Amino acid sequence: MKAISCMNIDESILYSFGAENTEYKKRETIFNEGDSALYYFQISEGKVKLNNYNEDGKEFIHNILGKKQSFGEAMIFLNQHYPINSICLEESSIIKLPKNNFLEMVSQYPELSLEMNACFSQEIYYKLKMTQALASQNPMQRLLGLLDYLKSYHHNECQQCFHIEFTRQQIADLTGLRVETVIRTLKKMEKEGSITLKDRKILY
The missing domain is CATH 1.10.10.10 (Winged helix-like DNA-binding domain superfamily/Winged helix DNA-binding domain)
Known part of the structure; x- marks a missing residue:
């Protein structure tokens, strides 16, 4: 089965709906666990890690993402707070599209919704496979x-x-x-x- 990466939406479409490019320094936090989901994020340049810390302060890294990959969009649809942190591993340029603008974009481009469904389904599939392997x-x-x-x-x-x-x-x-x-x-x-x-x- 072909792997489907996180969403990679054409940058011109993102900008046409009001997206902005924000520069982050190495080790700078984009959002923290518990923050409200207010943006769609897509990496223009750089690398971002998604992590948690347990009660003893031990880090658990969920993934490391790079150029043209997105993160955090599932929380927009769920209207939930982020269950993870996102931290830049190097100087990074991140495209940020406000939540309401993102939802408007998806309504006007239904094919994006289909791509996201495929992405989410693939992520669930591989997580289940990984859970099975870890057992x-x-x-x-x-x-x-x-x-x-x-x-x-x-x-x-x-x-x-x-x-x-x-x-x-x-x-x-x-x-x-x-x-x-x-x-x-x-x-x-x-x-x-x-x-x-x-x-x-x-x-x-």
């Missing part, structure tokens, strides 16, 4: 479930050229494995040909 006692199945989920956000169908931008420790936290198990399993996966390890980068 496995097999470390390799856990890692493959996570890698498939992360890659599903990108239009990247080539084999072993998608860069997993997570540290070994972050992967361990996401999969419930010990970091030593992650390192050992990644080496085994490389030997079996399912990933490539290059200069400590994981290519899937």
Whole structure:
């Protein structure tokens, strides 16, 4: 099944409905967990991570998104507060479209609504697949479930050229494995040909 990334709406359409471009510095927060969903966000340049912190202050990274990807739009339709934080990993240029303008745009361009439904459905599909994989006692199945989920956000169908931008420790936290198990399993996966390890980068 072809992976569908987060929405990428033509920038000229966004600007025609009143979108503005905002510049953010590295480590600057775009929105915090608990904030009201007031905008549609699309990355023009840069990288953004979506995360949470538990009661002990430990970080849980949900995803890392890049150029031409969007985030936060589901909360607009649900009329809910954000359950996550969004933080820039580098200097970033983010297109922001106010909520009411966004809803007006979708009403005038119904094909965008269909694309969003496909995007949301694909996200749910891969999250379910990842949840199933994380229930496995097999470390390799856990890692493959996570890698498939992360890659599903990108239009990247080539084999072993998608860069997993997570540290070994972050992967361990996401999969419930010990970091030593992650390192050992990644080496085994490389030997079996399912990933490539290059200069400590994981290519899937």
